Amino acid sequence: NQVSINIEPENLDITHILRRFIADDVLTLIKDGRGRFYNPQTGFNNIGDWNTANGYQMYLTEARTLDVSGRIIPIDRPIELEEGWNLKAYYPWHPIDVKRALAGIVEQLHIVKDGYGNFYLPEFDFRNIGDMTEGNGYQYKMNEAAELIYQMNGGDNQSPHVIKQPEFFTNVNTTELNMSVLIMGDP
Secondary structure: OOEEOOEEEEOOOOHHOOOOHOOOOOEEEOOOOOOOEEOOOOOOEEEOOOOOOOOEEEEOOOOOOOOOOOOEEEOOEEEOOOEEEEOOOOOOOOEEEEEHHHHHHHEEEEEOOOOOOOOOEEHHHHEEOHHHHHOOOOOEEOOOOOEOOOOOOOOOOOOOOOOOOOOOOOOOOOOOOOOOOOOOOOO
16 A cells, blocks of 8 residues: 555654554554655564655555544645655645646656556656545655645646557556556557
């Protein structure tokens, strides 16, 4: 799972936020975008506190819902993106088309990926992510540092490139591997 929260909890201690998962022994590992992790079985934690600007990858042994309470984070709160890879939060409470939501950083953005292997590649105006949604974290590869403020307006209302059923390749199921492939041109 690639997750984020769009509220500011009173207690940012990661063990407090994930206490139900820990008590039910369903959390195997949680990792941030820099490779730091918390392993509840060993008690090792080099993530520290939960950072609401970040997204996290969580490995659970069964499906669960993360319930967190706190103050609402304004959707226009800036998120600092560094050059290279970033795993960041999605603040809006409703879905926004990825091209519209990221219109403010499109010049610095190389690619953005969701946790299912879908991606948006501005250089080719290709996107199969569709809407960005609450509760998900997103991986950004930036050509240069930028400040992300999710856009409510901007971009366009056009549909992404039409994705036809493959003629020469088959659809694949998502796995734990991280790779995106876009093949363009004439067959």
